[in-house]
Amino acid sequence: MCDQLFDLSPLLFYKIAKMSGSSNLVAMKKVVQQLRFEASINRVKVSQAAADLQQFCMQNALQDPLLTGVSSSTNPFRPQKVCSFL
Amino acid sequence: MCDQTFLAITFGPCDSCSENRPLMNLYIKTEPINYCSLCMEIMACQGLASGETLKSLKAESETLRKKLEEERKKLHDVELEKVAEKAEALGELNMKTRRTLKGHGNKVLCMDWCKDKRRIVSSSQVCLFTLMYMGLDNKCSVYPLSLDKDENLAAKKKSVAMHTNYLSGCTFTNSDMQILTSSGDGTSALWDVESGQLLQSFHGHSADVLTLDLAPSETGNTFVSGGSDKKANVWDLRSGQNVQSFDTHDSDINCVKYYPSGDAFASASDDSTCRLFDLRADREVSIYSKDSIMFGAASVDFSLSGRLLFAGYNDYTINVWDVLKGTRVAILFGHENRVSSLRVSPDGTAFCSGSWDNTLRVRQEGRGVGRELKQGGTTLYG
Numbered sequence: 001m002c003d004q005l006f007d008l009s010p011l012l013f014y015k016i017a018k019m020s021g022s023s024n025l026v027a028m029k030k031v032v033q034q035l036r037f038e039a040s041i042n043r044v045k046v047s048q049a050a051a052d053l054q055q056f057c058m059q060n061a062l063q064d065p066l067l068t069g070v071s072s073s074t075n076p077f078r079p080q081k082v083c084s085f086l
Numbered sequence: 087m088c089d090q091t092f093l094a095i096t097f098g099p100c101d102s103c104s105e106n107r108p109l110m111n112l113y114i115k116t117e118p119i120n121y122c123s124l125c126m127e128i129m130a131c132q133g134l135a136s137g138e139t140l141k142s143l144k145a146e147s148e149t150l151r152k153k154l155e156e157e158r159k160k161l162h163d164v165e166l167e168k169v170a171e172k173a174e175a176l177g178e179l180n181m182k183t184r185r186t187l188k189g190h191g192n193k194v195l196c197m198d199w200c201k202d203k204r205r206i207v208s209s210s211q212v213c214l215f216t217l218m219y220m221g222l223d224n225k226c227s228v229y230p231l232s233l234d235k236d237e238n239l240a241a242k243k244k245s246v247a248m249h250t251n252y253l254s255g256c257t258f259t260n261s262d263m264q265i266l267t268s269s270g271d272g273t274s275a276l277w278d279v280e281s282g283q284l285l286q287s288f289h290g291h292s293a294d295v296l297t298l299d300l301a302p303s304e305t306g307n308t309f310v311s312g313g314s315d316k317k318a319n320v321w322d323l324r325s326g327q328n329v330q331s332f333d334t335h336d337s338d339i340n341c342v343k344y345y346p347s348g349d350a351f352a353s354a355s356d357d358s359t360c361r362l363f364d365l366r367a368d369r370e371v372s373i374y375s376k377d378s379i380m381f382g383a384a385s386v387d388f389s390l391s392g393r394l395l396f397a398g399y400n401d402y403t404i405n406v407w408d409v410l411k412g413t414r415v416a417i418l419f420g421h422e423n424r425v426s427s428l429r430v431s432p433d434g435t436a437f438c439s440g441s442w443d444n445t446l447r448v449r450q451e452g453r454g455v456g457r458e459l460k461q462g463g464t465t466l467y468g
Contacts, residue, residue, distance in 0.1 A: 024140060025138075025139070025140050025143070026127070028140055028143040028144060028147065029138070029143060031143075031147050032143050032146050032147050032150065034290070034328060034331075035146075035147055035150035035151060035154065036150060037327070037328075037329070038150075038154060038329075038330065038331060039150050039153055039154050039157070041329070041330070041368065043157065043158070043161050043366065043367055043368045043369075044161070044366045044367055045161045045163050045164075045367065046161055046162050046163055046164055046165075046166070046364070046367045046369070046371060047163050047164045047169060048366075048367075049349070049350075049364040049366050049367035049371065050164065050165075050166040050169035050170070050364075050367075050371060051169055052347075052349060052366075053166070053345065053347070053349065053350060053364065053371075053392070053409075053410070054169060054170055054173055054410055056345075056346070056347040056349075056391070056392055057173070057391050057392050057393040057409070057410060058173070059391075060346070060390060060391035060392070061391045061393060063390060063391065063434075064389050064390045064391035064393065064394075064434060065390070065433070065434050065435040065436075065450070065451065066389040066390070066394055066430065066434060066435070066436075066437065066450070066451050067176070067389060067391060067393060067394065067451065068451070068453075069450075069451045069452065069453035070435045070436075070450055070451070075435065075450070076435075077184035077185060077435070077436055077448055077450055078184075
């Protein structure tokens, strides 16, 4: 399947070049189409986006063991108990 | 089970040339058209409006670029750090090394956690990714993982993906029936595991694609990729469309990782910075860097809440960043060579780093339960 694609591509490029005069033109057209697409998307203000990012952190902070630490009973990586005075 | 990810036909007879090929799905006035990528190219050429010349297109692209920049600037009304000023401070972290895993006879290049949360798959020279193998032969193969040492894994290997240059990343999609790969040939591709068929390819990077990350399952069918062209691109899995593009890094992007909510992603780059890009604001919202950090960052991952960003660097250190405030909260030593990969465990209790020093280290926050985020809160030792 892949081989087939590669066999075809020189022919295709020839066709494109013939049709459009230049494959550069096609590449440029692609760039413009991509930019048109990106320019058309909806955006929110950074203040809104930042507030949402912060809210997600705050809502989940207590369930984040790398922030709160892990209870030793359920911890597969708990350190070996060594008798010591804290 | 395939969820509704692929309602559109992605492989089959092309509506134009009727050859069986990977299809690009597009809609013309709500009418679905399934053309193969070759016919699509031809159509794109024919679609050139009369009078469109290289010069006029160049001019239009310049105008569009300016417009994009202005739009993004207009919405940049405040900095993330400013918004987070009132957020509680994190206090001092106390990251403890719980395990140092030795056993590799060579550099550890790659690692991941198994879904049972306790086991880690790592690899040196070649990359094992949960059940996958990325060879240097441009192929991606799937291995059934087994803890039985006598089993011959090579016999059960299944080749799935094939690129025209080296593979840099691969991941199972949320359905587990498909894998997504990134390659040095500048493309990413989606494959069917069972048949090995190419379902969709993603063109848009102008150089090697070095990394990819799939959006968290609840948030939709997109993924982000980063590459040697200093760009991070966001893609629609279904249509193959490059939906967003971010080009503020000054060097190769080595790793990208979605923020747990799916609204943003972080990147690690050879320019020695990590950055946070918000997808809804469509721009970079934070830079994690210091003058004293001069080496490239190779790998990043978030803690479960998204508050902490762990980043592994080529100067053998791991820096922990406060995502909201943009400050460094800890620097972790221990590795004796480059930190090549870093992953938080699926349950979020630990993170593991792999290094060129042939070892893996598992670290956890050292304080017991009861630590509160508020200053003056109680601290209990477990």
